[in-house]
Amino acid sequence: MVAVNDEVGGGEVGGDRTGGDPFEGIEHSSDFAAVPDAFQRLWTPHRLVYIQDGQQPEESDCPFCLAPKMADEKALIVARGTHAYVLLNLFPYNSGHLLVCPYRHIATYDEATPEEIAEIGSLTQVAMRVLTEVSHCDGFNIGMNQGRVAGAGIAEHLHQHIVPRWALDSNFFPIIARTKAVPRLLGEVRREVADGWPKDEN
Known part of the structure:
Protein backbone atom coordinates (compact mmCIF):
# COMPACT_ATOMS: atom_id res chain seq x y z
CA MET A 1 0.00 0.00 0.00
CA VAL A 2 1.35 3.43 -0.93
CA ALA A 3 -0.14 6.69 0.25
CA VAL A 4 0.01 9.90 -1.75
CA ASN A 5 -1.31 13.41 -1.30
CA ASP A 6 -3.96 14.85 -3.60
CA GLU A 7 -1.48 16.94 -5.52
CA VAL A 8 2.05 16.23 -6.58
CA GLY A 9 3.59 18.88 -8.77
CA GLY A 10 0.22 20.57 -9.09
CA GLY A 11 -1.63 17.63 -10.68
CA GLU A 12 -4.19 15.13 -9.38
CA VAL A 13 -2.77 11.73 -8.48
CA GLY A 14 -4.79 8.55 -8.59
CA GLY A 15 -6.41 8.66 -12.01
CA ASP A 16 -10.08 7.70 -12.46
CA ARG A 17 -10.98 6.03 -9.19
CA THR A 18 -14.46 5.05 -10.39
CA GLY A 19 -13.17 1.93 -12.19
CA GLY A 20 -10.23 0.68 -14.18
CA ASP A 21 -7.93 2.62 -11.91
CA PRO A 22 -4.29 2.10 -12.86
CA PHE A 23 -3.41 3.12 -9.29
CA GLU A 24 -5.65 0.55 -7.63
CA GLY A 25 -4.30 -0.35 -4.18
CA ILE A 26 -2.78 3.09 -3.67
CA GLU A 27 -4.12 5.02 -0.71
CA HIS A 28 -5.24 8.54 -1.55
CA SER A 29 -5.32 11.26 1.10
CA SER A 30 -8.80 12.35 0.05
CA ASP A 31 -10.08 8.92 1.16
CA PHE A 32 -9.51 9.84 4.80
CA ALA A 33 -11.07 12.34 7.18
CA ALA A 34 -8.43 15.02 7.63
CA VAL A 35 -7.61 18.64 6.95
CA PRO A 36 -4.80 18.91 4.36
CA ASP A 37 -1.67 20.80 5.31
CA ALA A 38 1.08 22.35 3.22
CA PHE A 39 3.33 19.28 3.17
CA GLN A 40 3.75 16.56 0.56
CA ARG A 41 4.57 13.08 1.87
CA LEU A 42 6.28 10.05 0.42
CA TRP A 43 5.46 6.90 2.37
CA THR A 44 8.27 4.34 2.44
CA PRO A 45 7.02 1.19 4.22
CA HIS A 46 9.94 -0.84 2.82
CA ARG A 47 12.14 0.86 5.44
CA LEU A 48 10.34 -1.12 8.16
CA VAL A 49 13.01 -3.77 7.69
Whole structure:
Protein backbone atom coordinates (compact mmCIF):
# COMPACT_ATOMS: atom_id res chain seq x y z
CA MET A 1 0.00 0.00 0.00
CA VAL A 2 1.35 3.43 -0.93
CA ALA A 3 -0.14 6.69 0.25
CA VAL A 4 0.01 9.90 -1.75
CA ASN A 5 -1.31 13.41 -1.30
CA ASP A 6 -3.96 14.85 -3.60
CA GLU A 7 -1.48 16.94 -5.52
CA VAL A 8 2.05 16.23 -6.58
CA GLY A 9 3.59 18.88 -8.77
CA GLY A 10 0.22 20.57 -9.09
CA GLY A 11 -1.63 17.63 -10.68
CA GLU A 12 -4.19 15.13 -9.38
CA VAL A 13 -2.77 11.73 -8.48
CA GLY A 14 -4.79 8.55 -8.59
CA GLY A 15 -6.41 8.66 -12.01
CA ASP A 16 -10.08 7.70 -12.46
CA ARG A 17 -10.98 6.03 -9.19
CA THR A 18 -14.46 5.05 -10.39
CA GLY A 19 -13.17 1.93 -12.19
CA GLY A 20 -10.23 0.68 -14.18
CA ASP A 21 -7.93 2.62 -11.91
CA PRO A 22 -4.29 2.10 -12.86
CA PHE A 23 -3.41 3.12 -9.29
CA GLU A 24 -5.65 0.55 -7.63
CA GLY A 25 -4.30 -0.35 -4.18
CA ILE A 26 -2.78 3.09 -3.67
CA GLU A 27 -4.12 5.02 -0.71
CA HIS A 28 -5.24 8.54 -1.55
CA SER A 29 -5.32 11.26 1.10
CA SER A 30 -8.80 12.35 0.05
CA ASP A 31 -10.08 8.92 1.16
CA PHE A 32 -9.51 9.84 4.80
CA ALA A 33 -11.07 12.34 7.18
CA ALA A 34 -8.43 15.02 7.63
CA VAL A 35 -7.61 18.64 6.95
CA PRO A 36 -4.80 18.91 4.36
CA ASP A 37 -1.67 20.80 5.31
CA ALA A 38 1.08 22.35 3.22
CA PHE A 39 3.33 19.28 3.17
CA GLN A 40 3.75 16.56 0.56
CA ARG A 41 4.57 13.08 1.87
CA LEU A 42 6.28 10.05 0.42
CA TRP A 43 5.46 6.90 2.37
CA THR A 44 8.27 4.34 2.44
CA PRO A 45 7.02 1.19 4.22
CA HIS A 46 9.94 -0.84 2.82
CA ARG A 47 12.14 0.86 5.44
CA LEU A 48 10.34 -1.12 8.16
CA VAL A 49 13.01 -3.77 7.69
CA TYR A 50 15.37 -1.49 9.64
CA ILE A 51 13.19 -1.41 12.76
CA GLN A 52 11.72 -4.90 12.86
CA ASP A 53 13.07 -7.68 15.06
CA GLY A 54 15.39 -10.33 13.75
CA GLN A 55 17.34 -8.13 11.37
CA GLN A 56 20.59 -7.93 13.36
CA PRO A 57 23.55 -10.28 12.85
CA GLU A 58 25.11 -12.17 15.74
CA GLU A 59 28.23 -10.51 17.16
CA SER A 60 30.37 -13.24 15.58
CA ASP A 61 28.96 -12.22 12.18
CA CYS A 62 29.11 -8.45 12.70
CA PRO A 63 30.47 -6.99 9.44
CA PHE A 64 32.16 -4.12 11.31
CA CYS A 65 34.03 -6.58 13.54
CA LEU A 66 34.99 -8.83 10.63
CA ALA A 67 36.13 -6.07 8.25
CA PRO A 68 39.36 -5.10 10.11
CA LYS A 69 40.51 -8.73 10.00
CA MET A 70 40.40 -8.68 6.19
CA ALA A 71 42.60 -7.04 3.59
CA ASP A 72 41.71 -3.41 2.97
CA GLU A 73 40.66 -4.02 -0.64
CA LYS A 74 38.39 -6.91 0.34
CA ALA A 75 36.81 -5.04 3.26
CA LEU A 76 36.63 -1.70 1.40
CA ILE A 77 38.69 -0.06 4.17
CA VAL A 78 40.25 3.26 3.19
CA ALA A 79 42.05 4.14 6.45
CA ARG A 80 42.87 2.51 9.80
CA GLY A 81 43.41 4.41 13.01
CA THR A 82 44.29 3.27 16.52
CA HIS A 83 40.74 3.10 17.89
CA ALA A 84 38.59 3.39 14.76
CA TYR A 85 38.73 2.88 11.01
CA VAL A 86 37.03 4.11 7.84
CA LEU A 87 35.43 1.98 5.13
CA LEU A 88 33.07 2.37 2.22
CA ASN A 89 29.43 1.51 2.77
CA LEU A 90 28.71 -1.70 0.85
CA PHE A 91 25.23 -0.34 0.08
CA PRO A 92 25.99 3.35 -0.58
CA TYR A 93 23.53 6.18 -0.88
CA ASN A 94 26.06 8.03 -3.03
CA SER A 95 29.49 7.23 -4.44
CA GLY A 96 32.02 7.72 -1.65
CA HIS A 97 29.54 6.99 1.17
CA LEU A 98 31.90 6.26 4.06
CA LEU A 99 31.43 4.74 7.52
CA VAL A 100 33.62 5.48 10.54
CA CYS A 101 33.57 2.58 13.02
CA PRO A 102 35.31 1.90 16.31
CA TYR A 103 37.07 -1.46 16.42
CA ARG A 104 35.21 -2.34 19.63
CA HIS A 105 31.77 -3.87 19.29
CA ILE A 106 29.70 -1.17 21.02
CA ALA A 107 26.19 -0.13 20.11
CA THR A 108 25.82 3.54 21.02
CA TYR A 109 27.87 6.72 21.15
CA ASP A 110 27.65 7.01 24.93
CA GLU A 111 29.49 3.67 25.26
CA ALA A 112 32.52 4.99 23.37
CA THR A 113 35.67 6.00 25.25
CA PRO A 114 37.04 9.55 24.99
CA GLU A 115 39.82 8.17 22.77
CA GLU A 116 37.32 6.51 20.43
CA ILE A 117 35.19 9.64 20.26
CA ALA A 118 38.23 11.80 19.47
CA GLU A 119 39.42 9.49 16.71
CA ILE A 120 35.96 9.08 15.17
CA GLY A 121 35.81 12.87 15.02
CA SER A 122 39.30 13.31 13.55
CA LEU A 123 38.74 10.55 10.96
CA THR A 124 35.47 12.22 9.98
CA GLN A 125 37.26 15.52 9.40
CA VAL A 126 39.95 13.89 7.26
CA ALA A 127 37.30 11.97 5.31
CA MET A 128 35.48 15.20 4.51
CA ARG A 129 38.68 16.82 3.25
CA VAL A 130 39.63 13.79 1.15
CA LEU A 131 36.16 13.42 -0.39
CA THR A 132 36.06 17.12 -1.19
CA GLU A 133 39.44 16.82 -2.90
CA VAL A 134 38.89 13.62 -4.87
CA SER A 135 35.18 13.83 -5.68
CA HIS A 136 34.54 17.60 -5.68
CA CYS A 137 31.37 17.19 -3.63
CA ASP A 138 29.32 20.23 -2.60
CA GLY A 139 28.33 19.12 0.91
CA PHE A 140 27.79 16.22 3.29
CA ASN A 141 25.23 14.40 5.36
CA ILE A 142 26.94 13.19 8.54
CA GLY A 143 25.25 11.29 11.33
CA MET A 144 24.67 8.21 13.43
CA ASN A 145 21.49 6.17 13.71
CA GLN A 146 21.40 4.91 17.29
CA GLY A 147 19.32 1.76 17.70
CA ARG A 148 16.95 -0.13 15.45
CA VAL A 149 14.09 2.26 16.15
CA ALA A 150 16.24 5.08 14.73
CA GLY A 151 16.88 3.18 11.52
CA ALA A 152 20.30 1.68 12.16
CA GLY A 153 20.92 -1.16 9.71
CA ILE A 154 23.57 -2.68 12.01
CA ALA A 155 22.40 -1.38 15.37
CA GLU A 156 24.80 -3.32 17.59
CA HIS A 157 28.02 -1.79 16.23
CA LEU A 158 28.41 1.97 16.32
CA HIS A 159 29.12 3.61 12.96
CA GLN A 160 28.97 7.13 11.62
CA HIS A 161 27.81 7.85 8.08
CA ILE A 162 29.59 10.37 5.87
CA VAL A 163 27.58 10.86 2.68
CA PRO A 164 28.99 13.22 0.05
CA ARG A 165 26.39 15.32 -1.71
CA TRP A 166 26.39 17.16 -5.00
CA ALA A 167 24.01 19.83 -6.25
CA LEU A 168 20.98 18.19 -7.89
CA ASP A 169 21.98 14.65 -6.85
CA SER A 170 18.54 13.90 -5.37
CA ASN A 171 15.56 12.49 -7.24
CA PHE A 172 12.59 10.20 -6.66
CA PHE A 173 14.25 7.11 -8.12
CA PRO A 174 15.28 5.54 -4.78
CA ILE A 175 11.77 5.77 -3.35
CA ILE A 176 9.63 5.00 -6.38
CA ALA A 177 11.85 2.29 -7.89
CA ARG A 178 13.62 1.23 -4.67
CA THR A 179 16.83 1.68 -6.63
CA LYS A 180 19.77 3.98 -6.10
CA ALA A 181 21.89 4.79 -9.14
CA VAL A 182 25.53 4.77 -8.03
CA PRO A 183 27.73 5.74 -10.98
CA ARG A 184 31.09 4.42 -9.75
CA LEU A 185 32.29 0.96 -8.68
CA LEU A 186 33.14 0.41 -5.01
CA GLY A 187 36.68 -0.79 -5.67
CA GLU A 188 37.43 2.23 -7.83
CA VAL A 189 36.13 4.63 -5.19
CA ARG A 190 38.00 2.83 -2.40
CA ARG A 191 41.31 3.16 -4.27
CA GLU A 192 40.70 6.82 -4.99
CA VAL A 193 39.84 7.70 -1.38
CA ALA A 194 42.63 5.53 0.06
CA ASP A 195 45.18 7.08 -2.32
CA GLY A 196 43.96 10.54 -1.36
CA TRP A 197 44.12 9.85 2.38
CA PRO A 198 47.05 11.71 4.02
CA LYS A 199 49.74 9.15 4.82
CA ASP A 200 50.52 10.77 8.18
CA GLU A 201 46.87 10.38 9.26
CA ASN A 202 46.96 6.54 9.44
